[in-house]
Amino acid sequence: MSTQTPALEPWQWPEEHWRRLINHVRAGRTLRPRRWKDNARCAVALSFDSDHETNELRDGGKSIGRLSWGQYGNRVCVPRILGILHRYDVRATFYVPAVVALTYPDEQRRIVAEGHEVGIHGWIHELNSILPYEAERDLMLRSADALERTTGLRPVGLRTPSWDFSMADEDCYELLLDGAPTGIVELPVEWVRDDAVYFMMHRFQSLRPYTPPTDVLDVFRREFEAAYEEGGIFQLTMHPHISGYRSRVWILEEIIRLARAKTDVWLATHAEVAAWAKAHAA
Numbered sequence: 056m057s058t059q060t061p062a063l064e065p066w067q068w069p070e071e072h073w074r075r076l077i078n079h080v081r082a083g084r085t086l087r088p089r090r091w092k093d094n095a096r097c098a099v100a101l102s103f104d105s106d107h108e109t110n111e112l113r114d115g116g117k118s119i120g121r122l123s124w125g126q127y128g129n130r131v132c133v134p135r136i137l138g139i140l141h142r143y144d145v146r147a148t149f150y151v152p153a154v155v156a157l158t159y160p161d162e163q164r165r166i167v168a169e170g171h172e173v174g175i176h177g178w179i180h181e182l183n184s185i186l187p188y189e190a191e192r193d194l195m196l197r198s199a200d201a202l203e204r205t206t207g208l209r210p211v212g213l214r215t216p217s218w219d220f221s222m223a224d225e226d227c228y229e230l231l232l233d234g235a236p237t238g239i240v241e242l243p244v245e246w247v248r249d250d251a252v253y254f255m256m257h258r259f260q261s262l263r264p265y266t267p268p269t270d271v272l273d274v275f276r277r278e279f280e281a282a283y284e285e286g287g288i289f290q291l292t293m294h295p296h297i298s299g300y301r302s303r304v305w306i307l308e309e310i311i312r313l314a315r316a317k318t319d320v321w322l323a324t325h326a327e328v329a330a331w332a333k334a335h336a337a
C-alpha cells in the first residue's frame with residue numbers, strides 16, 4: 056500500500072496553496088501616462104508574430120504543407136505587410152523565434168533597416184510555461200543572442216510563444232513575482248486582439264476560421280476606438296502567415312487608416328510604448 060498522501064483535488068486545497076498559485080505572477084502598479092509622446096491621446100502598438108515554420112516544428116511535425124505555409128509567410132506576407140507599413144510611415148514590432156531568424160536572416164535585417172523593432176519570441180516557439188526554469192532561461196538568452204547576431208541589435212522585448220504569460224490589463228503595468236516588484240514592464244496582449252483566434256485553420260483537425268474578415272475588423276476597430284476614448288493603448292497582434300492573405304491584409308491597412316485619421320494618435324513600437332509608459336506613469 057502506498058504511504059504517499061494522495062494529491063488533493065483543487066476543491067480540497069488549503070487557502071495558502073491557492074493563494075500562492077494566484078500570487079506567483081501578478082500585475083503590480085499601473086503604468087499609465089497622462090499623455091503619450093507628442094501629447095498624443097492614444098498609443099497604437101502594432102505587432103506581427105513571425106512564427107512561420109515554427110508552429111509546425113514546435114509540435115514535432117514535419118508536414119511539407121504546413122512548413123511551406125511558413126515559407127509563404129516569408130515570401131509573400133512579410134513583404135506585403137512591410138509595404139503597407141512603409142506606405143503609411145508606421146513602425147511596428149515583429150516577434151521572431153530564433154529558428155525563424157536563422158532561417159530568414161535577410162527578412163529580419165530588412166525589418167530592422169526599415170525602422171521596426173524585432174523582439175524575442177522563443178527559440179522554436181516552445182511553450183514556455185511547461186519548461187524547467189533552466190531550459191526556459193537558456194532558450195530565452197540564446198534566442199536574444201541569435202536575434203542580436205542577425206540584426207546587430209540586442210532585443211529588449213520578449214513575447215512568450217503561445218502567450219502563457221500575464222495579460223491582466225489594457226494599460227502597461229509592472230510585473231510582481233511572489234509579491235515583489237520586478238522592474239519588468241508588461242505591455243499586455245489579449246486574445247481578442249489577435250488574428251489567430253479568428254482565422255486559424257488545420258486541415259486534419261476541426262479548427263476552422265469562423266469569423267469573416269469584416270467582423271474581425273469590427274472587433275479591432277471597436278478596441279481601437281475605445282482605447283482612443285479612454286486615452287489608453289491599442290495593442291494588436293497579427294501573424295504574417297495568417298493575416299497576410301489578399302483577402303485579409305486590408306484589415307491592417309484599414310486599422311492604420313483609422314489611426315492616421317486622428318491627429319493625436321501615436322503609432323510606435325512596443326519598446327517605445329513600454330518605455331514611455333514606464334517613464335511617464337501618472
Ligand SMILES: [Zn+2]
Nearest residue numbers: 104106216217
Ligand atoms: Zn507566435
